[in-house]
Amino acid sequence: MNQPANQPASAYFLEERHDPNETHTLSVLVQNEPGVLARVIGLFSGRGYNIDSLTVSETENQKHLSRITIVTTGTPMVIEQIKHQLDRMIPVYRVVDMTITGRSIERELAMVKVSGRGDSRVEALRLADAFRARVIDATTESFVFEITGNSSKISQFIDLMRPLGLVEVSRTGVAAIGRGPEGM
Amino acid sequence: MTDQSNDPNQMTGAAMIVRALIDHGVQHIFGYPGGAVLPIYDEIFQQSEVEHILVRHEQGAGHAAEGYARSTGKPGVVLVTSGPGATNMVTPLTDALMDSIPLVCITGQVPTHLIGNDAFQECDTVGITRPCTKHNWLVRDVNDLAKVLHEAFYVASSGRPGPVVVDVPKDVQFAVGTYHPPRKDDVHVSYTPRVKGDATQIRKAVALLASAKRPVIYSGGGVINSGPEASKLLRELVEVTGFPITSTLMGLGAYPASGKNWLGMLGMHGTYEANMTMHGCDVMLCVGARFDDRITGRTDAFSPGSKKIHIDIDPSSINKNIRVDVPIIGDVGNVLGDLLQVFKAEAKKPDIKTWWQEIATWRARNSLAYKKSNDVILPQYAIQKLFEATRGHDTYITTEVGQHQMWAAQFFGFEEPHRWMTSGGLGTMGYGLPAALGVQVAHPDSLVIDIAGDASVQMTMQEMSTAVQFELPIKIFILNNQYMGMVRQWQQLLHGNRLSHSYSEALPDFVKLADAFGCVGIQAIKPSDLDGALKEMIKVKRPVLFDCRVAALENCFPMIPSGKAHNEMLLPVEATDEATAAAFAGGKALV
Ligand SMILES: Cc1ncc(C[n+]2csc(CCOP(=O)(O)OP(=O)(O)O)c2C)c(N)n1
Ligand SMILES: [Mg+2]
Numbered sequence: 001m002n003q004p005a006n007q008p009a010s011a012y013f014l015e016e017r018h019d020p021n022e023t024h025t026l027s028v029l030v031q032n033e034p035g036v037l038a039r040v041i042g043l044f045s046g047r048g049y050n051i052d053s054l055t056v057s058e059t060e061n062q063k064h065l066s067r068i069t070i071v072t073t074g075t076p077m078v079i080e081q082i083k084h085q086l087d088r089m090i091p092v093y094r095v096v097d098m099t100i101t102g103r104s105i106e107r108e109l110a111m112v113k114v115s116g117r118g119d120s121r122v123e124a125l126r127l128a129d130a131f132r133a134r135v136i137d138a139t140t141e142s143f144v145f146e147i148t149g150n151s152s153k154i155s156q157f158i159d160l161m162r163p164l165g166l167v168e169v170s171r172t173g174v175a176a177i178g179r180g181p182e183g184m
Numbered sequence: 185m186t187d188q189s190n191d192p193n194q195m196t197g198a199a200m201i202v203r204a205l206i207d208h209g210v211q212h213i214f215g216y217p218g219g220a221v222l223p224i225y226d227e228i229f230q231q232s233e234v235e236h237i238l239v240r241h242e243q244g245a246g247h248a249a250e251g252y253a254r255s256t257g258k259p260g261v262v263l264v265t266s267g268p269g270a271t272n273m274v275t276p277l278t279d280a281l282m283d284s285i286p287l288v289c290i291t292g293q294v295p296t297h298l299i300g301n302d303a304f305q306e307c308d309t310v311g312i313t314r315p316c317t318k319h320n321w322l323v324r325d326v327n328d329l330a331k332v333l334h335e336a337f338y339v340a341s342s343g344r345p346g347p348v349v350v351d352v353p354k355d356v357q358f359a360v361g362t363y364h365p366p367r368k369d370d371v372h373v374s375y376t377p378r379v380k381g382d383a384t385q386i387r388k389a390v391a392l393l394a395s396a397k398r399p400v401i402y403s404g405g406g407v408i409n410s411g412p413e414a415s416k417l418l419r420e421l422v423e424v425t426g427f428p429i430t431s432t433l434m435g436l437g438a439y440p441a442s443g444k445n446w447l448g449m450l451g452m453h454g455t456y457e458a459n460m461t462m463h464g465c466d467v468m469l470c471v472g473a474r475f476d477d478r479i480t481g482r483t484d485a486f487s488p489g490s491k492k493i494h495i496d497i498d499p500s501s502i503n504k505n506i507r508v509d510v511p512i513i514g515d516v517g518n519v520l521g522d523l524l525q526v527f528k529a530e531a532k533k534p535d536i537k538t539w540w541q542e543i544a545t546w547r548a549r550n551s552l553a554y555k556k557s558n559d560v561i562l563p564q565y566a567i568q569k570l571f572e573a574t575r576g577h578d579t580y581i582t583t584e585v586g587q588h589q590m591w592a593a594q595f596f597g598f599e600e601p602h603r604w605m606t607s608g609g610l611g612t613m614g615y616g617l618p619a620a621l622g623v624q625v626a627h628p629d630s631l632v633i634d635i636a637g638d639a640s641v642q643m644t645m646q647e648m649s650t651a652v653q654f655e656l657p658i659k660i661f662i663l664n665n666q667y668m669g670m671v672r673q674w675q676q677l678l679h680g681n682r683l684s685h686s687y688s689e690a691l692p693d694f695v696k697l698a699d700a701f702g703c704v705g706i707q708a709i710k711p712s713d714l715d716g717a718l719k720e721m722i723k724v725k726r727p728v729l730f731d732c733r734v735a736a737l738e739n740c741f742p743m744i745p746s747g748k749a750h751n752e753m754l755l756p757v758e759a760t761d762e763a764t765a766a767a768f769a770g771g772k773a774l775v
Contacts, residue, residue, distance in 0.1 A: 031374055034322070039314060046315050077503060084500035090319040090339060093374040 019075035023052065024099040025106060025176050026083065027184055031091035032058050032066040039089055040068060049074060049082050053108075053151070053173035065093070069176050071151075096184045098176045106176045110154045115142040116165030124164045131157045142167070193364060197326045198223035198357040201290060204333040206233050207365050210261050212252065212625050213237070214245035218265025220292025220305060223357040237625055237654055240646040242269050244618035246276020247644065250285045251622030254605045255580055257411055259286035259340045260622060266292045267305030270351075271312065275612060278316040280347035282609025283434060284409055286340040287347035289317075295355040296324055309351045318346030324353065326361030334370040343377025344498040345409055377497060381514035386523050388510045389469070389493045394531035396467035398539045399427045402450065405434030405608070406472020406496060406516050408601045414517035415601040418471065419443070421524055426533050428543055430458035432473050433593055434608045441597030447543070448552075451479040452744050453590040456551035456753050457543055459742075462487050463750035464542070470494045472516040475505040476609070485749035495519045551742040551755050552594055561711050563588060563663045563734040567595035567635065570661060573718040578630040580623045582606065584616040584640030587669035587740045592635040614643030617660055621647055624656040631659070631722060638664040638688050648701040651727040659721050659728045662694060665736045673739045677764060698729035707731040 030036050037056055044051050053071040058064070072082060079097075087095045098104035112133070114124045121143075128135065128145050131153070137144035147157055151174055158169055178184060195203065201224050205213065214237045217225045228236050239245040242264045249260025264273055270291045280287045294303040310322045319339050321332045332350055340348045393399065401422060407414045415438040422429050422445050429439050430447040439446060448455035450462055462468065468490045473479070480486040483505055492508040494501070495516055502511040512519050554564045567588075581596060582605040583589040589606060598604050605623060607615040616634040624632040634641075641662055651658050671686040698705030704726050708717040714732075721728050741756035745767040754767050 031372060035310060035314070038311070042314055077507075080503055081500060084498075084502070088344075088498060088500055090372050090375045 019077065021073050021075060022079060022099075023071065023073045024079050024097055025104070025174060026070045026072065026086070027096045027098055027176055028068040028070065028086055029093040029184060030066050030068060030089075031093070032064040033091055036066070036091050037068070039091070040070075040086065043085055043089070044070075044072075044082075047081075047085065049078065055173040055175055069174055071174050094184060096178070098178065101178060103179045104176050105179060106150050106174050107148055108151050108154055108172055108174050109146065109148045110158070110169055110171040111136070112145045112147060112158060112161055112169050113142060113167040114145065114161050114165050115167050117141055120164040124161060127157070127160050127164075133157060191362075193362050194360060195363055196223065196227075196358060196360050197323075197329050197352060198227045200326070200329050200361070200363045201333065201352070201357070202227045202231060202234060203363055204330060204337075205261065208334075208337045209258070210234055213261040213263055214239055214248045214252070214622065215263030216242050216245060216265065216269060218267075218269050218292065218305070220266035220294060220354050221263060221269075221290075221357075223354065224263060224290070224292070224352075236263070237621070237650065239618065239621075239650050241644065242272035243275050243614065244621070244644050244647040244650065246273050246287070246289070247279070247612075247615050247618035248622035248625070248647075249287050249289075250276060250280050250283075250615070251582055251605050251619030252626045253280075253285050253287060253622075254408075254619075255602050255623045256626045257602065259288050259337060259345075262287060262289040264289065264291055265305065266294055266309065267307045269305075270307055270309040270349075273349075274312065274316060275610075277313055277347045277349065279607055279610040279612045279615060281316050281318065283607065284345050284405060285347065286345035288336050288340050289347060289349045291349055291351045292357070293322065293351045293353040296353045297355070299353065309349065313349045316347070317349050318344075320349040320351065322351045322353075323356055326356050326359040329356065329361065330363045331370045334366040335372070337366070338371050339375065343375075344406075378499075378513050379497070379515040379518050381495070381512040381519035381522055383522070385510055385512045386519065386526055389512060389523060390526045390531055392467050392491055392493060392510060393425060393427075393469065393527065394534060396427075396534055397536060398464060398466040398542075399425070399469070399534070399536060400447075400461045400465040400467075401425075401427050401429040401469045401471060402431070402462060402473055403429060403435045403438050403471040404432040404473025407435055407438040408472075410472065410497075410516040410518075412601060414438070414472075414515075414520060417517060417520035417524060421520060421527075424524065424527060424533065426536065427469070428461055428540070430454070430461065432476070432479055432608070433606060435473060436593060436604045437598035437601045440599040442599060449593050451476075452481070453594065453740055453742065455594075456549050456742055456755060457546040459744070459750040459753055460546045461543055465490045468492045470496075470508070471520070472496060474501045477505070480505060481744045482747060482749050487750070549755060550757075551753070553756055554738075557735070558711060560735045561708065561714060561732060563591050563665065563738055564595055565711065566661075566663060566714065566732050566734055567591050569714045569718060570633070570635070571596045573715070573722060574631060574633070577722065578627070579603065580605070580620075580627060580630055580632045582616040582619040582623060582632070582634045584634070584636045584643075585611045585613045585670075586637040586640055587665070587673065587738075588635055588637045588640075588663040590670075590740045591663070596635070613637075613640035617641060617644045617658070618647045618650075620658040620660070621651055621654075621656055624651075624658050625654070628656075632657075633659040633661050636660050636662045637669065638662055638666060638691055639668045642692075645697075648698075648703055648727060648729065652702045655726075657725050657727055659730060661721070661730045662732055663734050664691070664694070664731050665734050665738065666691060667736060669738075670740070672737075676739070677745075694729045694731035701727075701729075703727035703729060705729050705731070707733070709733045
């Protein structure tokens with residue numbers, strides 16, 4: 001990206017570091033107040049961080065707490081930065097790196113619409129059964145499947161549906177929670 | 185039902201704002217009126233505890249508040265109207281965010297029912313200022329206003345200080361609600377800046393320091409922000425350890441320039457000895473600085489052989505640009521206090537005589553040397569003369585941005601913290617003049633000088649009118665080289681001497697301009713003019729525009745050239761045209 005033609009003179013050091021990227025899932029507990037999501041998203045766009053997936057919802061409604069789950073990709077130094085940058089925002093209570101703790105469960109839900117008749121319709125149903133996807137809507141020429149699981153399982157299911165008449169997909173993005181008795 | 189008319193805490197939103205200012209000990213605010221803040225101006229009119237300084241452009245108010253804050257350690261307060269008033273604040277807010285300056289900016293907003301309607305002078309103030317504030321608030325209910333205002337002051341001045349914005353719609357200013365004085369629970373429970381450093385980390389740091397053979401202390405603006413006590417402790421640490429010390433642009437004055445362990449500023453235009461010491465050290469103690477790219481040069485060649493200790497109140501400063509070995513998160517003053525205690529109890533001064541000998545050889549290169557002249561004033565000479573002339577005065581210096589700023593940092597010796605106000609992180613031309621205003625408001629009897637450039641000073645020149653109105657005798661000392669010198673220097677060094685739009689064409693006559701503003705104009709053309717002219721500038725108790733004509737084509741050295749590390753600086757004596765061309769040719773981009 002943006003490779004200069006012949007090492008121009010510049011006010012900045014233009015060489016990028018090329019450490020390998022890692023993907024991390026972060027759980028962020030925030031005060032649910034106007035603008036809080038804009039702050040988080042603005043941080044990512046403003047500082048050039050990646051968002052692979054982001055989900056948010058209020059989780060404790062008396063205390064007005066929301067939980068944001070972000071899947072992001074970057075070098076280890078960038079991932080560390082992201083966590084610190086999130087943590088220093090005023091309405092942020094806690095940032096937990098679910099990937100580092102290594103004891104977390106990640107799930108995503110998708111609704112997958114497939115249309116077709118005959119053999120492909122039967123095959124879609126058979127595969128859905130194997131993936132424990134449920135039929136939540138059906139017509140004589142279509143199904144909507146609901147499937148939950150980790151992201152790669154969902155992607156795999158979608159890939160299998162493609163030749164069988166895949167119409168569209170709606171995915172929630174990743175939610176994550178730690179194993180064991182403790183909260184985050 | 186309580187009788188509202190007798191309850192002294194029942195008041196309008198506008199009254200609450202003034203009341204909160206008083207409760208936070210605010211004596212001066214900088215601002216500019218407009219439709220969306222008229223109720224607040226009405227309240228200001230009816231009291232005398234808070235003095236309002238009327239600027240000529242909102243950017244001026246912002247920088248004035250920054251100067252006020254930087255020179256006092258107290259938050260600077262700004263009041264501006266909605267729409268253009270708020271957007272004109274974007275530059276000073278960003279400037280304050282970059283340099284960690286506590287500002288509380290109150291903006292008017294269109295009435296709540298009009299928000300989102302593209303109403304007259306509406307803009308999305310909290311949206312626009314979100315990335316350039318530490319935090320901001322839109323207050324939709326008058327009963328939230330007191331809490332938000334108190335929290336705003338706390339957030340601005342605690343932890344790593346920074347600017348905050350409180351956006352108050354006009355109907356909220358008119359509405360009546362309940363005020364309360366500042367309380368603990370005004371602040372988000374999620375906001376808990378860490379002040380005290382981790383004891384284990386401090387022990388590790390002491391062990392490293394005690395074992396050092398080639399140590400250096402590298403301090404920054406965080407020492408100034410932490411308060412005068414931090415500077416005292418820093419000086420004590422230097423004394424107790426005997427270590428050499430350098431500082432960033434923002435940290436000048438924390439350790440005195442006359443101190444025997446002082447190496448001068450480091451970084452792109454820092455001294456040779458400071459940069460070589462950084463490059464060759466085996467233990468680096470970074471105190472309240474952030475390894476900015478103007479400091480490090482090429483990060484992959486930055487101080488390659490050292491173990492690094494980093495004290496900072498902001499965890500996000502740690503390992504951002506440079507990996508460190510011993511991070512200590514906490515307030516600089518607090519951590520230095522603990523560290524000193526442990527050092528004194530458990531360690532003794534390491535013997536670093538040979539290191540000092542090596543440093544002496546670097547010093548001997550005299551990296552700030554310049555050719556003197558009897559015909560033209562060299563800008564470096566002008567600063568030296570200014571420094572001499574102000575000795576014995578209670579002096580504060582602000583600057584604009586450019587060569588003059590670097591020369592000021594190199595040649596003006598700062599002995600105390602809070603005396604040096606400059607736009608470091610953002611590099612905002614136009615900062616220095618209004619910043620000087622703010623400093624002068626806070627220190628009415630002191631000598632406040634803006635070391636300016638001919639181009640920068642035109643960016644906020646209108647504030648001379650403010651200086652005249654409020655009898656603020658600021659001195660604008662313009663190093664007039666008739667160029668955007670710093671731009672010209674880069675074009676010369678990096679762009680084949682094609683001086684694209686860097687000549688200051690059609691400069692105003694600054695002496696006549698001073699006259700037009702009703703202040704004093706002084707000009708110096710020859711070196712022999714300087715002493716007398718400076719004396720006059722200092723003597724006159726009115727605002728001064730000083731047109732100091734300096735050599736037009738002088739460049740700022742030493743300098744770290746393109747793609748080079750600290751140990752490859754270009755020194756002034758070596759900066760012949762050929763050497764410069766060679767140093768920059770095909771350079772891998774750094775400057
Ligand atoms: C607001 C703003 N615009 C542009 C720049 C880029 N810039 C940096 S230094 C400089 C020239 C400054 O000229 P002058 O004030 O005359 O100072 P000198 O370098 O000549 O001492 C410019 C244009 C800046 N720093 N700030
Ligand atoms: Mg100039």
